[in-house]
Amino acid sequence: MPVVNRIADFAEDMKTWRQHLHTIPELSFDLPQTAAYVADRLREFGVDELHEGIAQTGMVAIINGQGSGPTIGLRADMDALPIAEETGADYASGHAGKMHACGHDGHTSMLLGAAKYLVETRNFRGRVALIFQPAEEDGGGAGVMVEEGIMDRFDIGQVYGIHNVPNLPVGDFVTTSGALMAAVDEFHINIQGVGGHGAMPHETNDPVVAACGIVQAIQTIVSRNHYTQQDLVVSVTQIHTGSTDNVIPDTAYINGTVRTFDASVQAMVMRRMQEVVAGQAASYGVEAKLDYELGYPATTNDAEKSAFAVDVAREISGTDKVDPEGGREMGAEDFSYMLQARPGAYLFLGQGDGAGLHHPKYNFNDEIAPIGASFFARLVERAQPLS
Known part of the structure; x- marks a missing residue:
């Protein structure tokens, strides 16, 4: 079974919704225009319940099926990025310095497409909880929605x-x-x-040299302190210090990111980084303070739900276009919080050639919206069939 025929019928609607959302990108939790537009569409479709103001501008829409049964959760993120758009599209961002450079406008339109279809057909039992989430890029909106109780409040049993x-x-x-x-x-x-x-470095305790020493020493955490078959990335991404050529400054600042899958590896990095910073600071006669901030946890698919989602994807796109074991990557995603709270699965959907994610020339391919919407719809119909 390819794209659901009824969903294909309103592909142009999804394109219209997506391109409008593209013109009004908003950041983090502050999504008043985006949330209002999504809520208006959901009311037009006739969802049975609409719960707004979750995690500030997030919402959960409920669609009732035919007869009693469990509740399945489907999630789309809605926020944009602080990037100046360079696509040249006639529906380009109308908010200076902000753009949908990761396709969250497309994710939202796909879930809206599934919502429209599910309201019309209701070819399932139980309920669907449509989760429209703010702050995936910055702020962990998924975690906030979980903390505010959406899984228990709406009795969500699985999430995708x-x-x-x-x-x-x-x-x-x-x-x-x-x-x-x-x-x-x-x-x-x-x-x-x-x-x-x-000209007189002997009268200083140079933070620039200390910063260089710390950065070099941090790299040994990956090369000498962890087992090579366990994935780990430690990247220094910022060093700020000094203001001119003939002044040794008082201070320096270092910033970076750590990517792990295993909690024991994460703990080792935290311990070794503290030891490295303290040891290097002592050796250069400076003081150094490390602030290590835990971020999004690993995104971990439930084995059973992943297999089910793969089967649904094969129904939509064909067996040869679905890779069930495509490997893991070092990027991060706050959907991880929802997968910690409930079993489920997260999948990637190809959109063809074009600029990469977070690039100023990136643009979502509207051709894949009916595919994503069909995937969401069939997840519901197969997870909670009437028969």
Whole structure:
């Protein structure tokens, strides 16, 4: 069974919704225009319940099926990124310095398409909980929605999400049973030295040299402190210090990211980074403070639900276009919080050639919206069949 025929009938509607959302990108939890537009569409469709104001601008819409049964959750993220758009599209961002550079406008339109179909047909038992989430890019909106009790409040038993992937063929699905995406942490190191004249370094405790030493030493955590068959990334991404060529500054700042799958590896990195920072600071005669911040946990698919989602994806796109064990990656996703709360699965959906995610020329391919909407709809109909 390919794309659901009825969903194909309103492909143009999904395109219209998506392109309008593209013109009004908003960030993090502050999505008033986006949330209002989504809520208006859901009311037009005739959802049975609409619960707004969850995690500030998130919402959960309930669609009742025919007869009693469990509740399945489907999630779409709605927030954009602080990037100046360069697509040149006639529906380009109308909000300066903000754009939908990750396709959340497309994810939202796909879930709206599934909602319209499910309201019309109700070819399932129990209920569907449509989760429209803010702050995936920044703030962990999925975690906030879970903390605010959506899983228990709406009795959600399983939950699913998808994300588009540029430069993967249109309609291809990829996922992995178990860990799919990494946990993401960040670290901040503030170094306090004694500055002075660049010609008289002997009168200073140079934080620049200390920063260089710390950065070099941090790299040994990956090369010398962990088992090579366990995935780990430690990347220093910022160093800020100094203001001119002939002044040794007082302070330096280092920032970076850590990506792991295993909690024991994560704990080792935290311990070793503290030891490295303290040891290097002592050796250079400066003070250094490490702030290590835990971020999104690893995104881990339930084995049974992953297999079920793969079967549904094959129904939509064909067996040869679905990779059930495509490997894991070091990117992160706050859908992980929902998968910690309930069993479910997260899949990637190819959208064809084009600029990559988070690029100023990225644009969601509207051709895949009916595919994603059909996947969501068939998940419901097969998980909670009438017969």
